[in-house]
Amino acid sequence: MASGTALIYDEEMTTHKLLWSDPICDIEVPERLSSSYEQLRSYHLVERCVPVPAREGSEEEILLVHSLEHLEVAKSTQTMNEEELKRVSKNYDAFFFHPSTYRCARLAVGAALQLVDAVMAGKVHNGMALVRPPGHHSQRNAANGFCLFNNVAIAAEYAKLKYGLQRILIVDWDVHHGQGTQYIFEEDPSVLYFSWHRYEHQEFWPSLRESDYDAVGLGKGKGFNVNLPWNKFDPELVIVSSGYDSGIGDPEGQMNATPEVFAHLTHFLMQLANGKLCVILEGGYHLKSLGESVCMTVKTLLGDPVPQITGEMAPCLSAVESIQNVRAAHKPYWKWLAYEDTSFLQNLSTKSHLLKKANSNPSTEDESQITNNNNTVKVERFLELHMKNILLPMPPIKTAATGSEVSEHFFPEHVQLVKEMDKTEIKALVSGFYADLVKEETLLSLGSMFVILDKILKKEVCNGIAASPTAALSAAVALRHSVRFGLQRVLCVFVGDMQMIPNTEDGKMLVINICEKEQSRKTSCKHYISLNWKEDAEGNDFFSAVLGFILPVAYSYQPNLTVIAVGPNRSLGISGISLLVALLRGLAESRIFAVIEDTEISLMQSIAKALVGASTPPFGIYVPPTQEKVNKIKALRDQFQQEWKMLQCSVKDGI
Ligand code: X5A
Ligand code: ZN
Secondary structure, three states, X not given: OOOOEEEEOOHHHHOXXXXXXXXXXXOOOOHHHHHHHHHHHHOOOHHHOEEOOOOOOOHHHHOOOOOHHHHHHHHXXXXXXXXXXXXXXXXXXXXXXXXXXXXXXXXXXXXXXXXXXXXXXXXXXXXXXXXXXXXXXXXXXXXXXXXXXXXXXXXHHHXXXXXXXXXXXXXXXXXXXXXXXXXXXXXXXXXXXXEOOOOOOOOOOOOOHHHOOOOOOOHHHOOOOOOOOOOOOOOOEEEEEEOOOOEOOOOOOOOOEOHHHHHHHHHHHOOOHHHOEEEEEOOOOOHHHHHHHHHHHHHHHOOOOOOOOOOOXXXXXXXXXXXHXXXXXXXXXXXXXXXXXXXXXXXXXXXXXXXXXXXXXXXXXXXXXXXXXXXXXXXXXXXXXXXXXXXXXXXXXXXXXXXXXXXXXXXXXXXXXXXXXXXXXXXXXXXXXXXXXXOHHHHHHHHHHHHHHHHHHOOOOOEEEEEEOOHHHHHHHHHHHHHHHOOOOEEEEEEOOOOOXXXXXXXOEEEEEEEOOOOOOOOOEOOEEXXXXXXXXXXXXXXXXXXXXXXXXXXXHOOOEEEEEEOOOOOOOHHHHHHHHHHHOOXXXXXXXXXXXXXXXXXXXXXXXXXXXXXXXOOOOOOOOOHHHHHHHHHHHHXXXXXXXXXXXXXXXXX
């Protein structure tokens, strides 16, 4: 399995610059690249990456996507004087040529291809390319929106050709719609293009009708492949059009994404395509904000703990509405959307839009966006403070594991094995505070659990795994111990029969119990949720429960620690549980304590891998859940969405 994160940076791409005054283009400056790289250096991230050189993309490679005419025009600008450059630039919407533009754009293309090669050849696991000019607005025959050649699109065509890939996912999280990429792959079912972008009902640049949710692909990309590729899309490679212009302080995007948001986006995508992820820079125009966000992305690619998202964990109505519209528009093409009742949406959308327009009050809107003025100094100060809070409490990613009964080679590298606790020590600890939970004869089984949990609580390690003959008991004691230590919110996901259900009334614990049968002793309440789920034998339908219920609840709760325990009679397979662990690393700064029944040797190994973040458990082709399971999730969402706001997925729900 490949390891390591590639980083591609070539100073030469800073030579492309605006030579005249143009208020639209003047934010796309060379420092976007150099200062991001400096920032990476200052966090000591550069030295942790595998340096990969850029190269020039060949003419042939550029022609994979662009017309010969476009290539020739671009080539001809190399020898032009300023007047001529200005004249050619005016032929396009928001673009500027410099004599070195052509050379830089070829390096940007080549950098993207080098990254694809490094990932596909297994030299590295994933990577990021810092490039200029960006690419996603560029079209077959036109430069557009600071972009000359479509780096990401060429990378996708190249990967298809050179490696015979049949399914590539492009995720575009730039604040603008990558209409260039959309046009290029519109009819191509082998490339799934996902973009999210600011739209403002077509008022935000590029202000195109076809950027709306009802553009679902054309021709072959729509009709021809409805049954096969669109219903089961398990990508072999993920390429990110990585713009940071939705970042806080960005003068162009004017949105408010903090740097850690990009850590979470990256972390989610790392679970796909066996971790094969190529991140290629697009927009991002507030230098400090851009640099921090680039750093968060690279840190996450390297497997570092994922920082906590701060702020109110509730979706905004308008965002929920947009997502709902996308789901409705794609319902004909994606099997897993088929059960949703989404027909009523479109007019609702218009209604709330009009409502908002009528009520909009500029002064209060300004107040709600204190950080979102163009005052770059203010944002810089905010970021400085904020990043200190985000980064300082993060321990290095270290995993502790039970050491006594297993050999060193059992766990992946870097896992630190710990010795059991002294028997009298345990006795002393347990007899006072945990006496009601623990009987004398089971007491010794808690030894390694305490040692590992203490290391996590004291932040000596990031996560840990303990084998236990009595997982339910260990988990119950671990929860109480963590709360006693002072943690405010501990999330416990318990898989299997939980013979001992802790008292969750004070809200300091949230227990989600995944088991085959309904727990008879206790019905669900805000902080104890019983989720009956028996995994489909053929595949991983549990994925829908994780994404549709467990993660939204977990993100709403914002735990300081996650305890995952696997007891007897588990109803999930190893890959399902590993996926759960991998995704739960997105919470609680990746602090996870896993307690596994000691008979489960291969499960322990698989979880340990997920914990170190070195390898993503393969979950294969997504299996859509049965109607019964869909109903189950729906019922749970209905039951809990007032308590756990991130569960809201339709506008009707929120009212
Ligand atoms: C790559 C990118 C934005 C162009 C904005 C023009 N382009 N108003 O972010
Ligand atoms: Zn952009």
